[in-house]
Amino acid sequence: MSEIAQPASLALAVSRPRSPPFDWRRAVPFLLAAPLLLYMVVLYALPVVAMLLRSVNDPTWTLANYATLLDDVVFQKTFWITINTSVTVTLGCLILGYPVAMGLVRARSMAPFILVIILLPFWTSVLVRSYAWMVLLGRHGLVNEALLALGMIDRPIRILNTPLATQIAMIHILLPYMILPIANALRQIDPSLIRAASGLGSTPFMTFRQVILPLSMSGVAAGTLLTFVLALGFYITPAMVGGPRDITLSMLIAQQVDQLNWAYAATLSAVLLATALAILAVARKLPGVGNAFKTSMR
Amino acid sequence: MSKKTIGRRATLGLVGAGLVAAPFIRPSYGQAAWPEQTTVPDILKGSGEVRIATFGGTMQETQQKAYFEPFEKITGIKVRAFPGSDVTKIKAMVDTGNVEWDMAQLSRGSIMNLQKRGDYFEKIDYDIVDPGVEKQFRFEYGLEMLIWAQVLAYRTDAFKGAVPSGWADFWDTKKFPGDRALYGTNSGGWPEMEFALMAAGVPPDKLYPLDVDKALASYGKIKKDVFKWWDTGAVPIQLLTDREVTMTSVWNGRMAALQAAGVPAAVSWNQGLSKRDAWGIPKGAKNKVNAMKFVAYSTMAIPQARVCLGIPYGSVNSKSNEYIPTERLAVLPSAPEIAKQLVPYNYDWWIENRETVIPKFNKWLLS
Numbered sequence: 001m002s003e004i005a006q007p008a009s010l011a012l013a014v015s016r017p018r019s020p021p022f023d024w025r026r027a028v029p030f031l032l033a034a035p036l037l038l039y040m041v042v043l044y045a046l047p048v049v050a051m052l053l054r055s056v057n058d059p060t061w062t063l064a065n066y067a068t069l070l071d072d073v074v075f076q077k078t079f080w081i082t083i084n085t086s087v088t089v090t091l092g093c094l095i096l097g098y099p100v101a102m103g104l105v106r107a108r109s110m111a112p113f114i115l116v117i118i119l120l121p122f123w124t125s126v127l128v129r130s131y132a133w134m135v136l137l138g139r140h141g142l143v144n145e146a147l148l149a150l151g152m153i154d155r156p157i158r159i160l161n162t163p164l165a166t167q168i169a170m171i172h173i174l175l176p177y178m179i180l181p182i183a184n185a186l187r188q189i190d191p192s193l194i195r196a197a198s199g200l201g202s203t204p205f206m207t208f209r210q211v212i213l214p215l216s217m218s219g220v221a222a223g224t225l226l227t228f229v230l231a232l233g234f235y236i237t238p239a240m241v242g243g244p245r246d247i248t249l250s251m252l253i254a255q256q257v258d259q260l261n262w263a264y265a266a267t268l269s270a271v272l273l274a275t276a277l278a279i280l281a282v283a284r285k286l287p288g289v290g291n292a293f294k295t296s297m298r
Numbered sequence: 299m300s301k302k303t304i305g306r307r308a309t310l311g312l313v314g315a316g317l318v319a320a321p322f323i324r325p326s327y328g329q330a331a332w333p334e335q336t337t338v339p340d341i342l343k344g345s346g347e348v349r350i351a352t353f354g355g356t357m358q359e360t361q362q363k364a365y366f367e368p369f370e371k372i373t374g375i376k377v378r379a380f381p382g383s384d385v386t387k388i389k390a391m392v393d394t395g396n397v398e399w400d401m402a403q404l405s406r407g408s409i410m411n412l413q414k415r416g417d418y419f420e421k422i423d424y425d426i427v428d429p430g431v432e433k434q435f436r437f438e439y440g441l442e443m444l445i446w447a448q449v450l451a452y453r454t455d456a457f458k459g460a461v462p463s464g465w466a467d468f469w470d471t472k473k474f475p476g477d478r479a480l481y482g483t484n485s486g487g488w489p490e491m492e493f494a495l496m497a498a499g500v501p502p503d504k505l506y507p508l509d510v511d512k513a514l515a516s517y518g519k520i521k522k523d524v525f526k527w528w529d530t531g532a533v534p535i536q537l538l539t540d541r542e543v544t545m546t547s548v549w550n551g552r553m554a555a556l557q558a559a560g561v562p563a564a565v566s567w568n569q570g571l572s573k574r575d576a577w578g579i580p581k582g583a584k585n586k587v588n589a590m591k592f593v594a595y596s597t598m599a600i601p602q603a604r605v606c607l608g609i610p611y612g613s614v615n616s617k618s619n620e621y622i623p624t625e626r627l628a629v630l631p632s633a634p635e636i637a638k639q640l641v642p643y644n645y646d647w648w649i650e651n652r653e654t655v656i657p658k659f660n661k662w663l664l665s
Binding site: 073074077078134138139140141158160161239244245247251252254255257258259260262 | 385386389411412415477482483484485486487521524525526527529536540541542652656657660661663664665
């Protein structure tokens with residue numbers, strides 16, 4: 001059997017010299033990924049598509065759900081609140097996270113300890129963390145009691161159930177997503193570049209401004225994108241610690257699901273998803289950010 | 299050993315003192331005093347199981363003792379309870395033909411709201427329902443099985459002894475200073491427009507049909523003082539406990555636990571809303587017949603009375619009161635003295651108007 005087959009395969013190889021015989025070793029990674037891929041398609045992608053379809057085919061094929069969004073004041077305000085909160089939180093994470101990332105990279109023996117401190121809240125449930133913020137920020141919480149004791153205020157101030165509380169709690173939850181990509185980028189900077197800069201008479205600030213910061217931009221971009229896109233979907237935290245008008249798009253979606261307006265909820269979900277995808281698509285085109293994607297692929 | 303005894307005695311003493319000081323704050327009565335149902339009509343007996351979705355928590359614990367266990371014993375039908383009843387899940391179950399619950403604790407509002415969108419519930423077999431179940435609690439696709447109240451609650455230490463009564467007082471932040479919380483529209487809730495209207499002087503018996511614009515105008519007067527539009531029953535309790543608010547609306551059953559914990563808070567029944575939970579049987583439920591039997595059994599006088607003894611909610615069966623001690627009856631929303639202060643919630647109005655009212659409320663809230 002094989003003796004007969006051999007000349008045939010040889011002949012094939014001769015007639016089409018550029019196509020090598022099928023190499024199973026190259027297929028192995030795909031085969032190994034297949035179960036997960038199948039799992040994701042069947043249990044995640046298909047349900048998401050089915051859910052999104054509700055926005056155009058419930059009860060009949062129509063784009064009316066999208067058309068109504070154009071003069072839907074509640075949607076527009078909620079969308080604006082969501083974007084506004086996400087931008088504020090992302091900026092907060094960047095300002096607070098960058099120095100921590102630098103500290104993390106420079107700390108030698110302390111680095112694992114700092115990493116644990118950063119990651120510890122990461123492993124705690126969002127619900128628990130939101131409750132913790134309620135204890136801290138409440139009218140009679142630790143922050144108010146401390147400010148009162150220090151004489152900085154003469155009666156408790158309202159922090160809990162304000163937009164500020166939402167921002168504080170969200171920054172806390174999202175900080176690791178900002179710190180880790182930046183730290184990763186900083187770690188990849190060749191130390192000899194920094195030594196060269198100072199050897200050439202650069203002050204520490206100039207070194208930071210002209211060497212470290214530009215070289216870490218890929219991490220900043222990755223962290224900013226990740227934080228922003230995650231912030232768009234926040235639901236529990238604003239619901240628990242936010243103000244009476246802190247209604248994010250996710251909260252509106254949940255409310256509409258509960259109110260049984262599933263087509264409307266699906267429409268809102270599609271808008272939220274499209275917003276996140278559009279931001280990613282635009283961001284990829286920006287110089288420096290494309291590299292971040294490549295870096296994270298490695 | 300001796301240490302242990304002292305500890306236990308001291309605890310008993312404390313508990314005793316608590317009970318003497320405020321006899322009505324006990325979350326539940328001793329099991330010994332509970333009436334027992336010894337016989338049921340043969341038609342309620344059967345085999346197999348019934349899968350019941352509940353709201354979980356202390357409510358389900360009470361239901362377990364009040365009628366799940368006795369039902370199993372007396373009818374031979376096994377009860378499997380699932381916390382997390384939710385009308386959106388029933389929609390998904392019926393839509394996909396995978397009905398995992400045979401019956402669920404919902405409300406007339408949520409049942410009829412879903413039924414409006416398709417055929418999602420079985421009709422109730424009223425031939426086997428106890429005649430003691432009053433007519434007002436019966437409807438085609440469900441049977442109301444629990445009476446509770448959405449009422450005004452306040453911190454007793456907040457107003458130097460002044461006692462708020464009714465929604466005009468709730469709205470009066472000069473006389474009763476401090477932040478407020480009210481029920482919002484998250485989690486599928488329907489806003490308490492009845493309260494806003496009563497605050498504006500609409501008499502309780504003239505509320506329905508609700509004047510939505512008038513309600514929103516009235517809400518406008520207190521908007522800046524409403525610190526939280528709550529969505530689940532635990533939130534107002536936490537807000538009262540943490541002194542975040544001085545007054546809020548609450549679900550009455552939650553207050554017992556709060557008061558038992560020693561928080562200086564009280565309920566004002568006046569102008570509260572009397573609401574009901576209802577059993578609904580999802581369309582295509584596998585054990586539909588058993589579910590009908592359970593609906594009938596659980597609304598009989600004694601099983602209803604047992605719930606009232608376990609948790610401070612009222613009975614839908616007019617004969618239950620015979621089995622409830624007078625002092626217990628006095629704290630139930632179905633007690634005559636309390637019931638006459640409450641306004642019956644009109645689910646039908648809300649089912650009809652919800653779709654226009656909720657967006658209006660949302661828009662108002664964000665403006």
